[in-house]
Amino acid sequence: xxxxxxxxxxxxxxxxxxxxxxxxxxxxxxxxxxxxxxxxxxxxxxxxxxxxxxxxxxxxxxxxxxxxxxxxxxxxxxxxxxxxxxxxxxxxxxxxxxxxxxxxxxxxxxxxxxxxxxxxxxxxxxxxxxxxxxxxxxxxxxxxxxxxxxxxxxxxxxxxxxxxxxxxxxxxxxxxxxxxxxxxxxxxxxxxxxxxxxxxxxxxxxxxxxxxxxxxxxxxxxxxxxxxxxxxxxxxxxxxxxxxxxxxxxxxxxxxxxxxxxxxxxxxxxxxxxxxxxxxxxxxxxxxxxxxxxxxxxxxxxxxxxxxxxxxxxxxxxxxxxxxxxxxxxxxxxxxxxxxxxxxxxxxxxxxxxxxxxxxxxxxxxxxxxxxxxxxxxxxxxxxxxxxxxxxxxxxxxxxxxxxxxxxxxxxxxxxxxxxxxxxxxxxxxxxxxxxxxxxxxxxxxxxxxxxxxxxxxxxxxxxxxxxxxxxxxx
Amino acid sequence: xxxxxxxxxxxxxxxxxxxxxxxxxxxxxxxxxxxxxxxxxxxxxxxxxxxxxxxxxxxxxxxxxxxxxxxxxxxxxxxxxxxxxxxxxxxxxxxxxxxxxxxxxxxxxxxxxxxxxxxxxxxxxxxxxxxxxxxxxxxxxxxxxxxxxxxxxxxxxxxxxxxxxxxxxxxxxxxxxxxxxxxxxxxxxxxxxxxxxxxxxxxxxxxxxxxxxxxxxxxxxxxxxxxxxxxxxxxxxxxxxxxxxxxxxxxxxxxxxxxxxxxxxxxxxxxxxxxxxxxxxxxxxxxxxxxxxxxxxxxxxxxxxxxxxxxxxxxxxxxxxxxxxxxxxxxxxxxxxxxxxxxxxxxxxxxxxxxxxxxxxxxxxxxxxxxxxxxxxxxxxxxxxxxxxx
Numbered sequence: 001x002x003x004x005x006x007x008x009x010x011x012x013x014x015x016x017x018x019x020x021x022x023x024x025x026x027x028x029x030x031x032x033x034x035x036x037x038x039x040x041x042x043x044x045x046x047x048x049x050x051x052x053x054x055x056x057x058x059x060x061x062x063x064x065x066x067x068x069x070x071x072x073x074x075x076x077x078x079x080x081x082x083x084x085x086x087x088x089x090x091x092x093x094x095x096x097x098x099x100x101x102x103x104x105x106x107x108x109x110x111x112x113x114x115x116x117x118x119x120x121x122x123x124x125x126x127x128x129x130x131x132x133x134x135x136x137x138x139x140x141x142x143x144x145x146x147x148x149x150x151x152x153x154x155x156x157x158x159x160x161x162x163x164x165x166x167x168x169x170x171x172x173x174x175x176x177x178x179x180x181x182x183x184x185x186x187x188x189x190x191x192x193x194x195x196x197x198x199x200x201x202x203x204x205x206x207x208x209x210x211x212x213x214x215x216x217x218x219x220x221x222x223x224x225x226x227x228x229x230x231x232x233x234x235x236x237x238x239x240x241x242x243x244x245x246x247x248x249x250x251x252x253x254x255x256x257x258x259x260x261x262x263x264x265x266x267x268x269x270x271x272x273x274x275x276x277x278x279x280x281x282x283x284x285x286x287x288x289x290x291x292x293x294x295x296x297x298x299x300x301x302x303x304x305x306x307x308x309x310x311x312x313x314x315x316x317x318x319x320x321x322x323x324x325x326x327x328x329x330x331x332x333x334x335x336x337x338x339x340x341x342x343x344x345x346x347x348x349x350x351x352x353x354x355x356x357x358x359x360x361x362x363x364x365x366x367x368x369x370x371x372x373x374x375x376x377x378x379x380x381x382x383x384x385x386x387x388x389x390x391x392x393x394x395x396x397x398x399x400x401x402x403x404x405x406x407x408x409x410x411x412x413x414x415x416x417x418x419x420x421x422x423x424x425x426x427x428x429x430x431x432x433x434x435x436x437x438x439x440x441x442x443x444x445x446x447x448x449x450x451x452x453x454x455x456x457x458x459x460x461x462x463x464x465x466x467x468x469x470x471x472x473x474x475x
Numbered sequence: 476x477x478x479x480x481x482x483x484x485x486x487x488x489x490x491x492x493x494x495x496x497x498x499x500x501x502x503x504x505x506x507x508x509x510x511x512x513x514x515x516x517x518x519x520x521x522x523x524x525x526x527x528x529x530x531x532x533x534x535x536x537x538x539x540x541x542x543x544x545x546x547x548x549x550x551x552x553x554x555x556x557x558x559x560x561x562x563x564x565x566x567x568x569x570x571x572x573x574x575x576x577x578x579x580x581x582x583x584x585x586x587x588x589x590x591x592x593x594x595x596x597x598x599x600x601x602x603x604x605x606x607x608x609x610x611x612x613x614x615x616x617x618x619x620x621x622x623x624x625x626x627x628x629x630x631x632x633x634x635x636x637x638x639x640x641x642x643x644x645x646x647x648x649x650x651x652x653x654x655x656x657x658x659x660x661x662x663x664x665x666x667x668x669x670x671x672x673x674x675x676x677x678x679x680x681x682x683x684x685x686x687x688x689x690x691x692x693x694x695x696x697x698x699x700x701x702x703x704x705x706x707x708x709x710x711x712x713x714x715x716x717x718x719x720x721x722x723x724x725x726x727x728x729x730x731x732x733x734x735x736x737x738x739x740x741x742x743x744x745x746x747x748x749x750x751x752x753x754x755x756x757x758x759x760x761x762x763x764x765x766x767x768x769x770x771x772x773x774x775x776x777x778x779x780x781x782x783x784x785x786x787x788x789x790x791x792x793x794x795x796x797x798x799x800x801x802x803x804x805x806x807x808x809x810x811x812x813x814x815x816x817x818x819x820x821x822x823x824x825x826x827x828x829x830x831x832x833x834x835x836x837x838x839x840x841x842x843x844x845x846x847x848x849x850x851x852x853x854x855x856x857x858x859x860x861x862x863x864x865x
Contacts, residue, residue, distance in 0.1 A: 102667065102759045104786070125673055147617045158615060160624075161592050176838035182788035183589075184755020185628060186815040187832040187843045189578070192591060192624025196617050213673040236533050242556075242645030283719075285711030293709075342613040344534040374614040375534075414615035422618070429618045433605050437849065438620040444845045456619065467605075471848035 005062060005086075009044050012054045017045040017092070028087055032075045032134070034335040034385055035394070036420055040067070040081035047092040049167060049175060049205040056203070057173025059086060065450040066171075068203045070111060070139030073132075074146060075338050076419025078198050078455055085453060090141050093205060096120045104211045105164060105181070110141020110204050117209075126211035129156035132415070133323060144204050147196030149415035151247040151322070154373040155281075156212060158415065160195040167206035168194065171446040181208055193441070198417050199452035201445035215246070215281035219291045220315040223303035224272035228252060228356075231274035232349035234301035235372045238278065239345065241297055243290050246281040248373030249322050250274055252352070255329075255369045255380075259321040262328035266321025272304070276372065277322055325369040326380075333365070333382030337394055339401055343410035345375040354404050355379050362397040364390075376414040377405065402428060418456045427458070436467035444471075477503075479520040483598065483606065483637050489519065490635065491604025494853035501857065502635045504542060504573030507566050507746070513823045513857060521572050524637055529612075532557050535643040536595065536612050541572025541636045557643040560587035560677070562738060564745035564791070572636040577819060578628020582678035582705065582738060585786040587644075591627040598638035599626050602851025612640045625846060630831050631857055633850040647707035652678075652737050653717050653728035655702045656693050659683075659778070662700045663762050666785045668723035669704070670758070676716055678705035678738070681761065683781040686793075689744045690737070692730060697777065704728075705738065745782060748793030751820035752802075754809055758788040764814060768792050771805040797821060799828040806833040 010018045019025065020042045029037045041064075046052045059066050067081035069089045081087040094111035101124035108117055114135040118127040131150035132138050138148070144166070149158045156162075165179035179191035194201055225231040231250060238248065251259070256268045256275060268275050276298070280290045291308070298306050309315035329336050343351050352368065355377070359366030370378040379401055383390040402412045402425050412418075412425045427435065439457050443449065453459075458466065480486040493500050501512030502519045512518040524540035527548065531537070532555040539548055545559075546567025552558050562581030563574045575597075580589040587593070596610030609623040610616055626633045655665060662681050669679070682701040684693060693699030702724075706716035721727055745751070752772070756764040761783045769779040772794040780793035797818070806816045818831045835843060850856075 102671070103757045103788070104670065147621070149615055157588065157592065160621070161588055174838060176842070177836065178839065180755045180815050181757050181813050182755040184753065184789065184815050184817065186839050187835045188629050188633065188846065189591065189624045189627065190839065190842060193621055196621050213675055216673070239535065240533055240645065242648060282712060283715040285715055286709055289709045289711045342615050344531065344536065344613060346531070346533045376615050410613050411611050411616045411618045413617050414613070415617060417617050418619065426619055429611065431608065434607055434609065434619070437607065437622065440849045441620060441622065441846060444842060444849065469849050470852060471845050
């Protein structure tokens with residue numbers, strides 16, 4: 001049956017843009033999450049909105065589910081497809097259609113790599129602000145699906161704050177335009193509900209985003225602490241003073257040691273309990289004034305030393321440790337689960353201690369590298385996925401970490417999404433009424449529930465307790 | 476007969492009964508923005524849901540009931556050195572729920588974003604009385620679909636907002652505004668030059684001569700459009716921002732103002748316009764949007780009452796009234812340029828005749844209609860009737 005489907009898809013996109021060989025499908029069986037693998041029935045690479053529309057219409061006619069995929073860097077399993085589902089990969093839709101400097105916006109296709117957009121905007125003194133750690137590989141389409149964040153979202157906001165308009169191919173194949181080039185919604189805010197819908201509503205084929213001016217001055221400093229608690233408290237102290245850092249990142253002892261013993265050594269003090277990376281940006285005088293204030297606060301909060309990068313090279317080096325931390329963590333175990341929870345900023349000191357205790361209880365190395373200014377934690381668990389006992393301990397520890405963060409007033413994911421990974425945990429933060437409504441909203445966009453099936457919302461037995469919402473036409 | 480539930484449970488019960496009885500409800504905040512309820516709908520005052528239940532200045536989060544007046548909220552926040560950079564037009568009596576339901580931002584949206592960018596979570600009563608808890612109280616949250624976005628700016632069609640969890644900011648230490656008076660052309664050139672040079676002001680608002688005159692900034696002549704730039708932050712930051720705009724203008728400002736007062740005056744003055752239309756244009760296209768709209772607003776001489784949040788391309792137009800045919804023609808002309816025209820404020824009769832959103836593009840209309848039908852299955856929140864007109 002799928003050979004036939006593959007032939008028909010080939011008629012739309014060309015034979016070389018449909019893949020069915022098992023070896024090739026295998027390369028699409030994983031995304032950034034190491035614990036789950038799924039093999040699609042086939043992979044199709046449409047090259048235009050029209051091709052996406054015809055591909056989805058054909059899949060609709062054949063009642064074949066599909067999963068949209070960008071670079072496959074996601075960390076929640078959201079871009080995994082299991083046969084009979086087809087994987088619709090959007091990397092050919094990688095054109096930057098327009099950088100409109102006068103209106104500070106850009107129109108891009110979903111396969112554009114995040115950092116490529118900022119590069120294209122740079123000659124105009126502009127940049128695309130949301131900067132996930134994977135920004136050299138991840139795509140804007142994936143960022144829209146996941147409502148991606150990043151270190152600089154503390155000051156500039158996450159993806160949803162930057163998307164103005166979308167062209168979307170619905171699962172039926174119909175093409176709709178949502179929002180307007182100025183950002184004002186047409187009626188209800190359909191752009192707002194689409195961003196972060198994790199591929200359940202269709203495929204965005206054109207994305208209009210805001211750009212912001214590249215700040216002329218950047219000041220980066222590293223504060224090191226002998227106590228994790230003090231570092232956590234310093235985060236709130238900086239924010240309370242009215243400073244809005246461009247980024248405020250924390251790394252714990254484990255992270256520092258991993259980075260410093262790797263090829264990415266950034267010169268962090270190896271004996272510190274935690275370091276804070278604080279970046280301020282803006283114009284000269286403003287940055288100067290905030291930097292002096294921030295430095296004083298950091299010292300007052302117990303920092304052993306505050307090192308201010310003197311030049312771009314030193315700044316680059318300070319950031320290297322943060323950005324390459326995940327690479328460095330690869331040394332500690334064969335595999336790595338990057339967790340993603342959020343707590344109120346003031347809860348950080350307590351929650352970090354509780355997470356350390358959970359790690360000890362399950363005999364797992366926990367490494368914290370995270371967006372402290374937002375209260376967005378990334379406890380990373382190093383393990384060997386080939387050992388079922390370790391895998392079981394990682395899953396149990398992850399569940400406990402999420403329950404701890406929810407109990408502290410937080411949530412189960414701040415920027416990675418629910419995907420497959422957090423499916424079981426969404427009920428910790430959403431009740432049966434809300435989950436049922438989400439499922440019904442999804443069916444407005446996708447009545448057949450063929451777009452990214454089995455992701456985000458409970459299915460099967462788990463869905464049994466959900467409230468059923470019917471539209472007025474059906475009630 | 477206005478009903479005034481005293482808490483969330485009473486509100487939910489009221490909506491549940493109305494839905495069962497097929498009765499239409501018209502939830503109201505202060506009643507200062509939309510002056511009246513749709514005929515045939517029972518007004519529901521949310522004024523008693525006026526509790527600031529949870530305020531964590533250190534986390535920069537507040538939870539406020541829908542009926543909390545924005546003025547009272549601002550005063551409470553200021554006591555602890557924080558603020559909510561949401562400045563919709565209207566009186567300080569306007570409520571949290573009203574501002575969010577209509578999706579109204581103000582000049583500060585230039586930098587801080589529209590109303591939706593300040594909301595971390597909502598407690599909403601759906602049209603069948605179900606209490607929905609959407610989002611949360613933390614800075615980042617992607618757990619499940621972002622349904623709160625539909626409620627904010629949904630004009631009531633997606634449920635009654637009972638409570639909002641709002642993201643706050645530390646109060647800036649310095650707050651200064653510089654005003655230039657110029658022709659529309661020159662105001663547009665200066666605004667464009669300032670933005671091209673990298674300006675990131677808290678507000679960059681262009682006001683037409685009637686509004687500038689009402690604020691006491693000009694005499695109302697054709698060459699007395701006001702370009703008002705507000706800078707917030709530390710002293711150096713504010714000075715640098717205003718210098719950058721001054722250098723783009725090539726002249727020092729006509730007025731240098733301190734603090735929030737000029738903007739409070741802006742809110743109050745725009746709040747006197749009986750009809751407010753909001754056009755969503757590209758930032759650089761605002762002169763065209765103003766020119767396009769003026770003839771349809773009963774303005775025969777001189778420029779219309781208008782205020783433009785330039786970095787967002789939000790063009791607000793004021794009028795005494797708005798005829799359905801004029802609105803239809805304006806909307807068609809705007810739609811040809813890709814610009815939505817929202818009726819942000821009017822009396823119930825005008826809202827019913829003109830529609831808050833007008834005819835949506837067909838595909839969008841089908842989605843909006845079906846979504847509203849889920850949130851309000853019995854149609855008691857006006858989704859099927861006046862309300863949002865979906």
